[in-house]
Amino acid sequence: MPRLVLIDGSSYLYRAFHALPPLTNAAGEPTGALFGVVNMLRATLKENPEYVAFVVDAPGKTFRDDLYPLYKANRAAMPDDLRAQVLPMCEIVQALGMPILRIDGVEADDVIGTLALQANADGIEVTISTGDKDFAQLVRPGLALVNTMSGSRMDSDETVFDKFGVKPGQIVDLLALMGDAVDNVPGVEKCGPKTAAKWLAEYGTLEGVMAHAAEIKGKIGDNLRAALERLPLNRALVTIKTDVALDGNAQSLGMRERDTDSLRQLYQRYGFNQALKELGGEVAGPVAEKEPGRARGNGFVAAASMETAALDPALSAQGEYEAVLTEEQLGALIGALQRADEFAFDSETDSLDPMQANLVGLSFSVEPGKAVYLPLAHEYPGVPAQLDRAKTLTALSPLFADAGKKKLGQHGKYDLHVLRRHGVAVAGYADDTMLESFVLNSGSSRHDMDSLAKRYLGYDTIKYEQVAGKGAKQILFSQVALDDATRYAAEDADVTLRLHRALSSKLAAEPGLESVYREIEMPLVPVLERIEANGVMIDADELRRQSADLSKRMLIAQQKATELAGRTFNLDSPKQLQALLFDELKLPAVLKTPTGQPSTNEEALEAIADQHELPRVILEYRGLAKLRSTYTDKLPEMVNAQTGRVHTSYHQAGAATGRLSSSDPNLQNIPIRTDDGRRIRRAFVAPPGRKLIACDYSQIELRIMAHLSEDPGLVRAFESGVDVHKATAAEVFGRKLEEVTGNERRAAKAINFGLMYGMSAFGLARQLGIGRGEAQDYIALYFSRYPGVRDYMERTRQQAREQGYVETVFGRRLYLxxxxxxxxxxxxxxxxxxxNAPMQGTAADIIKRAMIAVDAWLVDHASRALMILQVHDELVFEAEQDFVETLLREVTGRMAGAANLSVPLVVDSGVGDNWDEAH
Known part of the structure; x- marks a missing residue:
């Protein structure tokens, strides 16, 4: 049977634009959406359909705009980067020999619908290639929908029902009830697909639902009745037109001969190397992913496109993997590892918590494309015999302990924890692919193995769910069959090695970034592993007392809010707060949610807190609730049963500026300026005979600002050792130091910190409670006294515009x-x-360098002192009482010497029985 493929070109272009990384060619032209569409077209043509059409929307209004002038009125203008890809897309489609259809007055959906039904009636098998749910209304025998991007297919009543809960003939009614936010077609409020499908299952059609609207109870019934008048119009808007007047039919849509010369030129221009290879053309240079503010023409490609891997078959081919089950195989593995200069390794466990996880197996790779899995603790009926875990780890320990043998991993800090807890010390951990990727482009949101393999190798990894299941049916890795476990685990080591080969060459091309990686990030990995393993003691009884107190105060806040509102309401319900604050109390809706509703978030409530007492009470309630749920209730539950301590996890690849973040628990967000936050710190305690010591950089970002700006006045203020905010106030307001008032110092402090974070005159005015004009005068005075700061800010903006990134003192980059x-x-x-990034990033680099230096000293004093926490610009230690003075001297000296700035680095310190006392 002949086949017609109708491609929804407009849909795919938008979907590819939003789904793929923002790629560019060597000339800096955007290519991400184009890349996605071209791959989809190539996949379609490989199936050799007899007839094909690439259908796109024509410019201008359609008949739906006449029916409803607000149709699609909420759609934003096409992004410039996407608009630039429309013409080359059409050029490539034409060069491929595909007909392009664009009909005025109707949408692409209507052209596709008309052709699809005509061809179906003529006995031609029809495939609509789209991701648009509206087309489900057309599905019937011989007419299928295929989403080439996701691989899903709908070709029968059953497949449509599985997806939407209704049959194809009811899709239009379903869409009419639901509405379509993308096209600005408002449906029944709060009616989602399940509710709409339920109504249609009961009443059959839209007309049936409307006829029985009076029977539907509750708020949703009220919403339905309120929408009855517009539902027929909704149905007309979402119905695909199938009688569009066309000049031809399916038989006129045969493929033309492709224009190979034009294709070759287009593929070369846009860097589509795999497509070019299929034509037998010369491969162009790699396509650069347009990461934040990538400077053009600098020869640096931080993250190659998904095409790049095709240039190196060794990095994209399927691997050869085997399980190690015998002593002979283990001996061969150890011999291979001994002969190799470096090897990649990965651990498999039964938990995501490295402080609890049991080792199930290890994988190794010394050559791209080849790896082995060493199962050690798989347990299920019929599992093959495995080597003894303890004896095997003893045999492997010398290799892991050999500092001259380079080891590499992906997020290897986890594996170091697991091996340490199983008696294996790891030295020579030399490379980590997560950190290589992070240093190359910290602005990229994902540095996990699956994402990196896809981005840098063009390789689709096996997902954990594929071997262990998901949800409630997911099994432990120890229960995964050895064949599946070997494929999954060995691939981890193999892909890690491949990624390292791909990423290390990119780092080598950027000496500044390689220095950040080699001198800061990699040496920090074992340091963080030790800090996490040390953990911190907490006083669970103290936290329980605080929880009880917070609960009482939350109740008082609830009662106060009820009195102010004049009625009861749920303080945790945004919907009820919206109705109370904005409908009943008529307070101004300063901020809106993405859906256009009045916002009740913290910023929105702060903005109206001066107009009514209730928003302030709600904020107080929320603050108390957050402290209780995040810390006082949760921390006692997080005490490790084996160590009696809480062990946070630090993340090196979390913040683009290089700042460390922490989780489980997140200790970076405990408020320090409130009494309640300080009370929580009191629950972090030293064991008997020991003290907690906190060492904190003083005003480090301001000092970095002085260094970077080289402003004589600011440098002089820090060199003199006076209160810098007071000194700033004296300069700005023309006073002697002793004459500066508290309000003037407060204003100077707000300016000092505000300028670093880009605060405007409006923001400063709001913070200080003064007029905008007065705030602008303050800023002007500041710049007149510190012209170097103004010049630095303008110079930095200009450099960022020219090169697309900024750098820290040590060479870390942030792309913009x-x-x-x-x-x-x-x-x-x-x-x-x-x-701001050069200051925040330099501060992050400095404290990381300090941690490395301090840890190197602490190694010889591990029995007497531990580094237990890092929070912002602060390091916290636990030490024997008679070792405190030594620790203070050695630690503060190393912290102060972590960078050579034009102003001194000052470290404040304190000692106490708990963290609050030490701060």
């Missing part, structure tokens, strides 16, 4: 995606980041 494009707000945000 919107510094030269996007909306005015996006550009302004990028400029603020450009000014």
């Amino acid at each position: 995606d919107y510094i030269n494009k996007g909306t005015q707000g996006q550009r302004a945000g990028a400029e603020r980041a450009a000014i």
Whole structure:
């Protein structure tokens, strides 16, 4: 049977634009959406359909705009980067020999629908290639929907029902009830697909639902009745037109001969190397992923596109894997590891918590494409015999302990924890692919193995769910069959080695970034592993007392809120708060949610807290609730049963500026300026005979600002050792130091810190409670006294615009995606980041360098002192009482010497029985 493929070109272009990384060619032209569409077209053509059409929307209005003038009125203008890819997309489609259809007055959906039904009636098998749910209304025998991007297919009543809960003939009614936010077709409020499907199952059709609207109870019934008048219009808007007047039919849509010369030129221009290889053409240079603010023409490709892997078959081919089950195989493995200069390894366990996980197996790779899995603790009926875990680890320990033998991993800190807890010390941990990727482009949101393999190798890894299941049916890795476990685990080591080969060459091309990686990030891995393993003691009884107190105060806040509102309401319900604050109390809705509803988030409530007492009470309630749920209730439950301590996890690849973050628990967000936050710190305690010591950099980002700006006045203020905010106030307001008032110092402090974070005159005015004009005068005075700061800020903005990134003192980069494009707000945000990132990033680099230096000293004093916490610019230690003075001297000296700035680094310190006392 002949086959017609109708491609929803407009849908795929948008979907590819949003789904794929923002790629560019060597000339800096955007190619991400184009890349996705071209791959989809190539896949379609490999199936050799007899007829094919690439259908796109025509410009201008359609008949739906006449029916409903607000149709699609909420759609934003096409992004410039996407618009730039439309013409080359059409050029490639034409060169491939595909007909392009664009009909005025109707949408692409209507052209596709008309052709699909005509061809179906003529006995032609029809496939609509789309991701648009609206087309489900057309599914019937011989007419299928295929989403080439996801691989899903709907070709029968059953497949449509499985997806939507209704049959194809009811899809239009379903869509009419639900509405379509993308096209600005408002449906029945709060009616989602399940409710709509339930109504249609009961009443059959939209007309049936409307006829029985009076029977539907509750708020949803009220919503249905309120929407009855517009439901027929909804149905007309979502119905695909199938009688569009066309000049031809399916038989006129045969493929033309492709224009190979034009294709070759287009593929070369846009860097589509795999497609070019299929034509037999010369492969162009790798396509650069347009990471935030990538400088053009600098020869640096941090993250190659998914095409790049095709240039190196060794990095993208399927691997050869085997399980090690005998002593002979283990001996061969140890021999291979001994002969290798470096090897990749990975551990498999039964838990994500490295402080609890049991080792199930290890995988190793010394050559890309080859790896082995060493199962040690799989347990299920019929499992093959495995080597003894304890004896095997003893045999492997010398290799792991050999500092001259380079080891590499992906997020290897986890594996170091697991091996340490099983008696294996690891030295010579030399490379980590997660950190290589992070240093190359810290602005990228994902540095996990699956994402990196896809991005840098063009390789689809086996997902954990594929071997262990998901949800309630997921099994432990120890229960995974050895064949499946070997494929999954050995691939981890193999892909890690491949990624290292791909990423290390990119780092080598950037000496500044390689220095950050080699001198800061990699040496920090074992340091963080030791800090996490040390953990911190907490006083669970103290936290329980605090929880009880917080609960009482929350109840008082609830009662106060009820009195102010004049009725009871749920303080945790945004919907009830919206109705109370904005409908009943008529307070201004300063901020809106993405859906256009009045926001009740913290910023929105702060903005109206001066107009009514209730928002302030709600904020107080929320603050208390957050402290209780996040810390006082949760921390006692997180005490490790084996160590009696709480062990947080630190993340090196979490913040683009290089700042460390922590989780489980997150200790970075305990408020320090409130009494309640300080009370929580009191629950972090020293064991008997020991003290807690806190060492904190004083005003480190301001000192870095002085160093970077080289402003004589600011440098002089720090060199003199006086209160810098007071000194700033004296300069700005023309006073002697002793004459500066508290309000003037407060204003100077707000300016000092505000400028680093890009605060505007409006923000400063709001913070200080003064007029905008007065705030602008303060800023002007500041710049007149510290012109070097103003010059630094302008110089940094200009450099960011020219090169697309900013750097820390030590060479760490932050790419700025919107510094030269996007909306005015996006550009302004990028400029603020450009000014702040060198300071935040340098501060992050400095404390990391300090941690490395301090840890090296502590190694010889591990029985007397431990580094237990890092929070922002602060390090916390636990030490024997008679070792405190030594520790203070050695630690503060190393922290102060972690960077050579033009102003001194000052470290404040304190000692106590708990963290609050030491702070």
